[in-house]
Amino acid sequence: MTNRKELIETGWNLENSYACLPKIFFRSIKPTPVTSPKLIIFNNSLATSLGLNVQAMQSKDSLEVLAGNQIPKGALPIAQAYAGHQFQHFTMLGDGRAMLLGEQITPLGQRVDIQLKGSGETPYSRGGDGRATLGAMLREYIISEAMYGLGIATTRSLAVVTSGESVIRETDLSGAILTRVAASHLRVGTFQYASEWGTVEDLRGLADYTLKRHFPDIDSGENRYLFLLQEVIKGQAALIAKWQLGGFIHGVMNTDNMTISGETIDYGPCAFMDAYDPTTVFSSIDIKGRYAYGNQPHIAGWNLARFAETLLPLLHANKSEAIKLAQDAISGFTELYHYNWLAGMRSKLGIFNEELQDESIIETLLSMMKKYSADYTNTFRALTFDKPEDTVLFGTLEFGQWHEMWQARLSRQQEPKSSSNQLMRNSNPAIIPRNHRVEAALEAAEKQGDYSVMYQLLDVLASPYAHSSEQTDYSTLPEVSTHPYQTFCGT
Known part of the structure; x- marks a missing residue:
């Protein structure tokens, strides 16, 4: 002791x-x-x-x-x-x-x-x-x-x-x-446990503890448990949007891996996407692609619906009213997520204000990236520094048309080009933990007892928006492999 x-x-x-x-x-x-x-x-x-x-x-x-x-x-x-x-x-x-x-x-x-x-x-x-x-x-x-x-x-x-x-x-x-x-470490699964194996008072105690710890600013006149549901939905909408904007794939979006605080937790078979493809799956156990990159927003909504179900006894004494309150809250997740994602995508393209055509500009770019297997992170990085020639999209007719449309869009906002460039620098990382770099660090550590590879990787990952010369090597793509990259739970 x-x-x-x-x-x-x-x-x-x-x-x-x-x-x-x-x-x-x-x-x-x-x-x-x-x-x-x-x-x-x-x-x-x-x-x-x-x-x-x-x-x-x-x-x-x-x-x-x-x-x-x-x-x-x-x-x-x-x-x-x-x-x-x-x-x-x-x-x-x-x-x-x-x-x-x-x-x-x-x-x-x-x-x-x-x-x-x-x-x-x-x-x-x-x-x-x-x-x-x-x-x-x-x-x-x-x-x-x-x-x-x-x-x-x-x-x-x-x-x-x-x-x-x-x-x-x-x-x-x-x-x-x-x-x-x-x-x-409060999880959706913590509430599921209370709902399945505890009493209503156990559930109420857990909810009250959660509110006191994470959401203490509730108005005394509000339905406190509806407020809890709404705040968790907001937090997860913001988090999953950040995942999608960064190209991150969690791999095991089970309800026990969704926090009430809105933090990412449990890094098992996780990885970052290289070539943009919504169907990307890295987890060795996700055989059917349930937790693929493009499915993550839907799965988050599904998980939150399970959370809402646990709160029904607390939301209203009348079960029908409780269900309606829960459904109304959950129905807002998709809109909240989309708002966060769209705002983030505008920032990645240097756009400050809002126009109706913005989503079309974004989706057209993503569609091209999927068609040509363009690297997600490096494509936005090339656009940030006005080097479209560094992408596989360069030279195609559709990219030329898209680039003109994007530049015209930027010209219609009050902010100068320098402000757009800075916004993009702050929104598009120079590097991510590339899968092959992570594997190299782990192999050196496990097989040779050499931790220097990991230390160097962590140093450059600490400031991903620095866009420094030291980060250049870490942005290079892995060699083409005939075997899809897989990650494992490690349990």
């Missing part, structure tokens, strides 16, 4: 408000110790924002905390219960390999979850070993921090520690533990 002096030195300032919920929502647990932990990467800037002492966090005692071998003062380790629709099949789930240490109160007064992922068996492990592999945890670190740099709401990664032990999957792999930071 840690003492008061260490608490002051390290900066841990933990509370445990989630543990005040009814007991059905969690189980108190202890992490399974590991033999010889080693710190692989530590997020200094995130640690500072959390109020942690970066230097003190490099100590052996702090390493033991990040490995789950010691519990910091103020922590109350628990595994959270939740359910979920996984590829439409509803099931009981819960933290099968994760442990919530507690909630860090930051210097700015924010409350964020500190979770160890890969810390051992829990009551919800469902026969699993509760461990995680090094490759999967490094992938989550890379992608989540890249998402943060891109301005997409996300959970963050504080550290990755190797366990010194093997994890058996298809073969023996190196084990690791990730320290994840989140606004909270």
Whole structure:
């Protein structure tokens, strides 16, 4: 156990408000110790924002905390219960390999979850070993921090520690533990769990806790649970639009992977799209393409409908009225998503104001990109710097016509061309975590114990809108392969 002096030195300032919920929502647990932990990467800037002492966090005692071998003062380790629709099949789930240490109160007064992922068996492990592999945890670190740099709401990664032990999957792999930071780990699946296995009062307690934690500014005269539904819908509409604008494919949009806070969570078989194609699927388990890039907005709406169903007993005493309130709220998701997406696309093309033909301009460009297998990120990057010759679209008759139409559109707004260019620079990243670059970093780490490739990748991904010369090499496309790129859950 840690003492008061260490608490002051390290900066841990933990509370445990989630543990005040009814007991059905969690189980108190202890992490399974590991033999010889080693710190692989530590997020200094995130640690500072959390109020942690970066230097003190490099100590052996702090390493033991990040490995789950010691519990910091103020922590109350628990595994959270939740359910979920996984590829439409509803099931009981819960933290099968994760442990919530507690909630860090930051210097700015924010409350964020500190979770160890890969810390051992829990009551919800469902026969699993509760461990995680090094490759999967490094992938989550890379992608989540890249998402943060891109301005997409996300959970963050504080550290990755190797366990010194093997994890058996298809073969023996190196084990690791990730320290994840989140606004909270409340999920649509948490509410599904309460609805299926709890009482109405359990559900009400969860909803009240969620409102207090994430949406405290509710007007006292409002229907508080309808307000909760509406705010979650708004957050997800904004998030999924950001995914689509960035070319991000989550891979497993199950209801247990949709947060109430509006953050991206659970980076398993995720990846960024190279050539634009709405049917793109990277996940090895998504055989039918349910969670393909182009399906993500629809699936988000479906997931939110499941969330609305859980709230029916709270929305109105009359079931018919409750259903109507829920349906009216859910029906607004598509419009909210489309508004956010269209606004983002206008920014990617340097457009400040609104005209009716804007959507036609956008859709025509995307249609050409699909036809010619144009790289999504690099096409917008080329347009940003007025280098259409750098795209595969250049030289075609339809692109020439489109380019004239786009330039005419820009000329009809008050803002000068320089302002449009700056808007595009701020909206179109120079780089994304290219799949082949991520794989190269993971291979070097797993097979050679060489983490320098990952460190360099993370450095350039931290400022994706810098458009610096150092980023040029990282924007190059992979060699053409006859085998489609696949990612795996890593569970």
